[in-house]
Amino acid sequence: MKKGTLIALGAFAVLLVLVLATRERNVSVGVRKLELPKLDKAQVTALELSGARNVTLRKEGEGWTVVDPGKPDTKYPADERLVTAVVEALGEVKNPDFVTDRAERLAEYELDDAKGLKLEVSQGGGTAVELVLGKGARNGGVYLREAGSNDVFAHRGRLDWTVRKELEDWRRRQLVTLEAEKLSQLVLRSKDGESVTLKKTPDGWGLAEGTQTPAGFRFSSQAAEQLAQQLASLTAQDFLEGEAAADAATGLGEAHDSVEAQLEDGKKVVVHLGRQPEAKEGSATVAARVEGDAQVYQLPQYTASQLRKRLVDFRDTSLFGFEPLKVTKLKVQAGGRTTVAVKEGASWKLTEPTKLPDGFEFEPSQVDAQLAWLRSLRGNRLVEGQVTDAQAGLASPATLVEVTVDGGLVQTLRLGREAPGAANGTKELYARTTLDSLTYAVGEGVRNRLAQGVEFFKRHPQPNFAGGGQLQGLESLPPEVRRQLEAQLRANTGHP
16 A cells, blocks of 8 residues: 555544544534523422413412412412422423424424413522423423423423422322421310320320229320321311311311320420211211311311220230240140240240151241231220130130240230121131230131141242243233342242
């Protein structure tokens, strides 16, 4: 090859390297872009929707209000979290795909004045963002444009669903703003005049000093904690206005139930619950009002029932009270068979029956699992009235559980005959525990599970993936998700 040719090729190679090193990854000359100004959610003062929706949200003091522009005098507290979601979604609008700049096509994308949803965001006293949102984009997301521009873009993000809401959807539905951990006292007052006061201590919840309780009553701190959590997260299903919100219609003007919460700083919050709907009304709601707030809310009937607590609702119906790690022996007598597991060192050993079924493999960890289940057992209900051991079939019970803990203390559960009065046609059995002298009713399933004998502690076969087999129940999952789950299970079980 001639020398001149070699020099020319060398020069060309050098120029090519320079071009490749200095060019932009994506050529931007002539490409339409949409770049929104950066928003500081702490500085955002208003969101205004017009066109397909007409809603105005404004920051007032520390909170947000929402109004219908056609009725500016009627303001409602807004859910600040929804406003924050919009600001965050706007921050995700970066380099959306350019579609067209032809004005005659705006109607096609529902970005014209007739169908477009205009969003105006104010920040620091001025307009920061003005967008028009149209119909859903072909590959997900939404078509949008800047107000005053015909440039149409397709944005694949959550902006559309964070914005496209009716006025009712923007309203704050959380009845109270408090943290369950900061509650110090709860007072429950019933329409019948009963009052129960719960006190929070470093050791948990308890009844106020001097509270009169029935004989054998055990208080459930867990039930009190659940009530505190439910109150802190109380959310309305809907709102009542006008005549529907009147005291005569809701029952809030007559004797009614209420919950008073006191916080550590002395602040009090009182929730009033309206009339209980008739049982036949099914999915009916209950009116509720927070003291100091004129709004009347609607709570699902189930939610309201969780707040209508009486003293009896805080009864601890646990059938055992041991700490699983301190158990040294477990004896189960059921179905005519007796099974005994004894702890030796850090592991468990079966001592009875002395002869195990052919092919049986004992799994020590199953003892711990069954102890955890026993510790969680609770009576379905307390059996009222006096029932003798003979009447209940507990004198020589067919089902008996003995749990021995460190120090030799034994806790016992006895199951007897069928207990009448079970709800919904279910079958329940009489039960007594050494924790108290009361009689409980438990589901028949407890006895059936205990009647498994040594099978109670059997080693279960590991999932088999041989031959491309799949775990039952995964067939309906997407193939990629199913493969990932199966791979994870293989890794956890050590199977190939």
